[in-house]
Amino acid sequence: MSRLAYVNGSFVPHAHAVIHIEDRGNQFSDAVYEVWGVIDGELTDFDGHLKRLDRSLSELRIRRPMTDKALASILFRMVEVNRIRNGLIYLQISRGTARRDHVFPTDTVPPSIMITAKSMSPEKAEARAQKGIAVITQKDIRWGRRDIKTVSLLPNALAKQAAKEAGAAECWMIDPDGFITEGSAANAWIVTKDGVLVTRPATNDILNGITRRIIFDLASREGLTFEERAFTRDEALAAREAFITSATSFLTPVVEIDGNPVGNGHPGSLSLQLRKSYVATAKERSRKREKRGSIWLVAR
Ligand code: PMP
DSSP states (O other): OOOEEEETTEEEEGGGOOOOTTBHHHHHOOEEEEEEEEETTEETTHHHHHHHHHHHHHHHTOOOSSOHHHHHHHHHHHHHHTTOSSEEEEEEEESOBOSSOSSOOOTTSOOEEEEEEEEOOHHHHHHHHHHOEEEEEEEOOOOSOTTSOBSOOHHHHHHHHHHHHTTOSEEEEEOTTSBEEEESSSEEEEEOTTSOEEEOOOSTTSOOOHHHHHHHHHHHHTTOOEEEOOOBHHHHHTOSEEEEEETTTEEEEEEEETTEESTTSSOOHHHHHHHHHHHHHHHHHHHHHHHHTOOHHHHO
């Protein structure tokens, strides 16, 4: 079966899915995106990602192309037609197509929307988590509104490439005061020697990860202590555990920072416990939905 994408109202073969050359996402990064993980056929943390999408659009004054209900049915259809059991759904909305001009086009120009789907191996992801990943650190060179999920990802791409070239999986970026902001595509966390989970507060400096917020809920439920505060590279090096969170990596332990082991150099027990809870909760939701035989729209 060939993969299908959704572009401006139509499901089209992925290989033939195109956006106009004068799309403002292409010329000005004038677009936002959202990524849902898929676990056992279920879009994870569905409402949280939808809410953040709404926020990103309103912060940039990009019109919403359709209602949440219409969008939800297309997103679920994308999972179905592409037979995604585990993987991700990517959605991008730009301010639309107009003759190149920095100034916004008139309200008659509709926003463009595109959606793609990707399968990912849960076994490979699990093996990676059980082994843990290495991260490097670099100066954060991004703009001041990292809370908006825009497609302006060049600094993130440069950081991730630097990590790859150093044999690492992620790059944690550091602000001018020496505090870690986040990873190129994930939030950054440490567990202190006292067993306290620490991650940076959700200001304009970082993307307020949906997975990050779910981990707070899970941590509370499991009686763990957490703090929202910035931490330095030195503090991370002295931490008992470290990990990253994102919709596609869930929670993945960090075992090395800039070539130095974190804790004993193996994934930490709290990190693995929280990862397990996250995956189990998502699988449980999928089982419930499959039992009902209904999709999100019918379910609420
Ligand atoms: N920070 C950045 C820069 C990201 O790209 C991502 C992944 N979208 C995250 C954090 C994690 O966000 P989420 O948990 O919503 O995937």
